[in-house]
Amino acid sequence: MIVSGTTGTTREEAIDPAAAWVTFDHDLHGKSIIADTDLSPREILEIIETAAILKKLRADHVPHAWLAGRTLGLIFQHPSTRTRTAFQAGMEQLGGQAIFLGIEDLQLNRGESIEDTAAIFSRYVDGIAVRVENIGDMYELAAGATVPVFNGLTSTNHPIEALSDIFTLKERFGRLEGLKFAYLGDGNNMADSLMLACASVGVDFAFAGPEAYRPDAATVELATVLAETAGSTVSLSGDPFEAASGADAVYTDVHESMGEQVNPGKLMALAPFRVTRSVMNVAKPVAVFMHCLPLHRGQEVESEVADGPQSIIFDQAENRLHVHKAVLLQALHDERHLVIQAEG
Structure with missing residues (x-):
């Protein structure tokens, strides 16, 4: 990615909207994100770089309505607070609009197929964000769609949320390679997505949980291969203190x-x-606590940790907005060279 027009020497410094422009290295236009492996490591890094720029533009109140005239459709089978808001607010901040349909708004219960629904929806919108229980339904929808489909969560994965967490790590520590990420608890969809994301970008992933609730075996095998390529490691144990020892980030999800x-x-x-x-005490002194939310204090995490100085759960939640915007921008905009212009 090339960024020009900053008034300082880094992307973190002020952007001069009269002269700034961005050129993407990778063409993600029209690309769906359904599986955790739909993005290459380099594409993941470019998305989080884009998210950093978009976060800075929003903080500096610099207009960035690059998706004006475009519409995002949302089809959600399950309730959502953060993911739905990130998609909707993000689309509107980029100058577009969003239309939400709950599963009860569709005609599936009257016999209309998922593929037909997707084909029709594609005539009205430029992209579709989907939250469903079964990832097979999402693939069926994508097969009928002629616009990009974005995974807003399934029972087996949550890839864009994992990208948001990777962005948060990079923002916090200034790097990814060599970090240790400890995940404690249930080997659920978040564990699988985070394991693959960490393995792809050089972050060591250490899981600790009961044998009966470990991550999917095939996902562990794939993550191990990705980690070998990236120079990182994947480990599983039954000891939370072993996993958290020397960690830069300690993560959990609901039980x-x-x-x-x-x-x-x-x-x-x-x-x-x-x-x-006690778990946080064996991690590095600079370690952070992360959780994708909503959380249950006293169940998967002590209140002292969730509300303590090492907790970055709300920074993490905010970063969903910026990463969702980055995904939408790169998938729905048909140019790889974007100019940042001030109003007036």
Whole structure:
């Protein structure tokens, strides 16, 4: 990525809107993001670089309505606070608009196929963000769509959220390679997506959880291959202190996933993997606590940690906005050279 027109020497310094322009190295126009491996490591890095620029533009109140005249459609089967808002607000901040449809607004229960729904929706919008339980339904929708499809969560993965967390790591530490990322608890969709994202960009990933609730075996195998290429490692253990030892970031997610019935046995098995002050004490002194939210204080994390000085959960949540904007911009804009212009 080439950035010109900054008044300082780095992208973190002020941008002069009269002269600034951005050129992308990779052409992501029209690209869907459904699987965690749909983006190459270099494409991941360019998205987080773009997110950093967009975050700075918003902070400096510099207009960046590069998607004016474009519309994003959202089809969500499950409730959403952060992901839906990030897509909708992000699209509008880029000058476009968003249309939301809940699953009850569709005609699927009357027999219309997912592919037909996608084909029709594609005539009205320029991209579709989707949140469904089954990733197979998302692939079926993408097969019928003629516009990019963006994964807003399935029961097996959450790739754009993982990109947001990678951006947060880079923003916090100034680098990715050589960092250690500890994930404690349930080997769920977030664990799988974060493991693959970390492995792709050179971050060591250490998981600790009960044997019965470890990440998907095929995903672990793929992540191990990606990590070998990137020079990082993937490890799994049953000891939360081993995983968190020397970590730069300690991460957890809810112990009861969305739509999952309460399972007392699972909660009991996961309880020893709660993120506590003792766990954070074995991480690096500069380590941060991360959580994709919503969280349950006292269940997967102690309140002292969630609300403590090492917690960056709200910075992390904000960064969803900037990463979602970066994904939308690069997938929906048909130019690789964008000019930042001031109003007036």
